[in-house]
Amino acid sequence: MFRYYLLLAIYSFRRSRMLTVLMILAIGLGIGASMTMITVLHVMSGDPLPGRSAQLYVPVINPDPVSSSKPKDTAVDGAMTWPDAMYLLHAARADRQAAMAPGALPVRPAQASLRPFFESGHYVTADFFPMFGTPFRAGSGWTTQDDDSHARVVVLNAGLNRKLFGDSPSIGRSVRLKNTDFRVIGVLDDWQPQPTFYAQINSGAFGNTDQFFLPLATAQELDFDIAGRMSCWGSGGDARLSDHCTWLQFWVELDSPAKARAYRDFLAGYWRDQQTHGRFPRHENAQLFGLMDWLSNQHVVPGDLRLQLWLALGFLGVCMLNIVGLLLAKFLRRSGEISVRRALGARRRDVFLQLGIEAGAIGLAGGALGLGLAELGLWSVRQRPDGYAHLAQMDISMLLGTFLLAIIAGVCAGVIPAWRACNVTPALQLKTQ
Amino acid sequence: MPLPPLVASLTRHKLTALLLVLQVSLTCAIVCNVAFMIVERVQLLRQPSGVAENELVSIDSTDLDDNAQPLVRHDTDLAALRAIAGVKSAAAVDALPFNHHDWTNGIALVQDGPTRATATAFNGTPDELATLGLHLVEGRSFLPNEYVPLGSSHDWSGIDQVPVTIVTRALAEKLFPGQDPLGKAIYPDEKPVRIVGVINHLLRPQAHESADNDYATVFPMLPDANSVTYVLRTAPQDRSRVLKQATEALDRVHGNRILRHAQTFEQLRADFFHRNRTMIALLIAAAMGLLIVTALGIAGLASFWVQQRRRSIGIRRAVGATRRDILRYFQWENFLIVGTGVALGAVLAYGLNMLLMQQYEQPRLPMLYPAIGAFALWLLGQLAVLGPALRAASVPPVVATRTT
16 A cells, blocks of 8 residues: 555656655755754754763852943853962862863974974863863873972873874973973873863864863963953952952862752852952852853853754744645645545545655655755854864764654644645535536 | 635635745744844944054064063064065054954043943054054044053053053043043043043954944053064055065064964954854845745745636636736735735744844844835745746636536
C-alpha cells in the first residue's frame, strides 16, 4: 500500500511540478535557516569545562555605590577590588580560590629571527591551574609560596611555547615578557576553553585564547598593564591597589551545595563587616553564581545571535503556514478524485494516509534540502570574523535534530490539509461533477 | 464590485483563506520590525565620528626600552613622521573613535558632587585637533602652556593638573542645558577643569548607549605611556603610501619597538562595525525571504483557485461577465485577504515590537513602518495575483458547456 501511495504522490507532484519545487524550497529554506542558528546557539551555550563547571562559582560583591542612572541590563558586575580579592584569597574559605586579571605583554624572543610581538594572557594566583583542571603537557603550575614571593615564573600555552621554543623542551628556560625574564615552569596542552569563561565576558569571549599565565602579585609588583576593564568611583585617583577600583576576577571551587550556601553567608558577613568600616554603601546583596548561570547572566551569547535565531524561527513559521495553505488548496482541488476513492470503498484513514504520505515526502525532501542549506549557513557563519565563527560546526545531535525538525515540519504541514481533505463529503462532490 | 458574493465564496474556503491571512499578517509583523531594525542599524553605521575620516591613518607603537622616555620618544617620532612627503600634520594620541581605548570619567559639576554624565577623555600632543580635523564651533583651541603630561604611570594624575578642556556639543548641552558652556568648570576627578572650547562631534572609542555616544572631553595632556597611537593626516590618495613610509620611518628612528594596527581610519571604522554590517545583511535577507515566500504563497493559492473555479468562471463568462469582471474579481479577493492580513499584521507588529522593547531595548515602532509595510504587502499581493487572475480572465465561456 505504501508503495502505491508513494506512486500516487509522485504523480501528484508531476502534475504541479513548479508548486512542489516551491514548497520543498520554502520548507528547506526555513529549516536551513533555523538549524543554522540553533546550531550556532547550541555550540555557544555549551559547557566550557565539562565535569568541573558544577563546582565553580563566581562570588559577586559590589563595593561601589549605586549609580544614579540605572542600567536596564541585568548583567551583574563581578569585578573586585584588590583589597577584597586579597581578603577572600587569604581567608581561603572555599576548597580552592583564585584571583585573576587579563594582560597583554610584549614577548621578546631570544632568537634574533623573531621580532618582539604582543601576546595576551592572564595574571592569576596558584589555585587557578588545579581549580580549572588545566591540562599540562609538561611541568606544573606554581605554589602559594611563589605567589607570596612574587616569583618570576610563567606557564605557557602550547601556541606560544611552540613559537618560542619549537619542539625542544622548554621547562626551566627563560622568556622575556615586557622587561623581565620569567622561568617557564609549565606548558599547557593547548588549553582553550570556549568561551574563555574566567575572563570578563565581552565580544572577545570566544576565539581569544590566553598564551601565558604568570603570578598576579608579580604582575602587580612589575606594574604590568591590565588589558581588561577597570572602573573606579569616588575620588583619590585610579589606583590599582585602592579599595575603590574594581578590575579583578575571582573564582572559587565549592564541591557541595552546602558549602556554596556557607560561602554565600561568608560573603554576606564580609559585606556587613565592611559596612561598619564605611565601605559597601549598597544594601547587602552578596551573590554566588555557578559557572553556567554566570555565562548566561553575562550574555555570553550576544543578543544579535538570539535575534537571528528568532528571525529564522519566524521565517520557518511563515514557510510552514505557506505550505499548509498550499497543500490544503492542492488536496481540496482533488476533492473529486478523493470522493471517487471514498465511494469505491476507501476508508477515511486510507485517504488520510495517502495524503499524509504525500505531505511527508515534501517535508522529508525539504528537510534534506534544509540540511544542505544549514551546512551552507554554518559555512557562512564560519566566514564571519567573530571569535565564535570556528565553533559553528554541526554535531550528531544537531544532525538528528534537523531531521526531526524536518519530519515534524512535514507532518505538521500535512496533517491539517490531509485531515480536512479526507473529510469531504463524497456524495456532494460526486454530484457536482 | 459587489462584495457579498465575494465574501460568500471565501467562506467556502475558510481554512485556506485564514491560513493566507495569518501568513500575510505574520510576514507584515516581522518585516515591519525588521525594516525598523535595519534603519536603526544603518543610522548607527553612519554616525559622524567628528574626525576627517578619509584623510587619517594611524599606527600603534610600543617602546620596549627598559628606561624609555616616552615624551622625548614621541617628539622624535612625530618629527620623523612629519618629514614624510604628503603628511599634513601628525599627533600622538591615547584614544581614537572606534579604537576601543576608552578612558571614561564621571563628570561632576561641583567637587565630590554627583556624576552628571560619563565622558571619554581624549588626550594628545598639541597638533591633535588639527590632525583629527575636529571642528571647533565655539571658543578656542589649547594654548602651548596649558599642556601637562598625562601621568600614565602615576594613576593618570594629569587629570588633577590639567587646567582646561574642550568638550563636544552633546556633552556641553547635557551638562549645561541652555547655557553658555565656555568658562564653566567641570570635575572629571577632584580638581576643576575649565571649558574653553566646544567641538561639533567626537565619537567615543567604544559603543555606549546611543545618546551618550558623543560625550567626549579633549584634554591638553601629553600621552606618556610606552604605548601610543600616532595619527597622520594626509590626502586620501596618499594614505597607503604614507602608512608604509610611516612604519619604515618609525623603525628607522628606533628599532626596539612593536608596531601594530597600521591602518587607515576607514579600516578602523569598518572593523568596528563588521558585526553590524553582517546583521544588516541578514536582516535584509530575512525580510526579502519572507516577502518572496509570501508572494509565492499568494500566487500559488490563487492559481489553485483559478484551476478549481474554471467551470464557474466559464459559467459567469457565459452569462455575460466580461474578462475585466473576472480579473477584478480575483484582484478584489486578493485585496480583501491581504487587507485583513495587514490589518492583523499591524497589531502583531506592535506586539512584536513590545517584546523587542523588553528584550533588546528597541525603541517604539513609528506608525510609518506598519503603514509602508501594509502598502508594500498589498502591492506585492496584487502583483502575485496578477498572473493567475489574467489566466482566469482568459477562460473562454465555452468551458461552461463542458462536463469537467
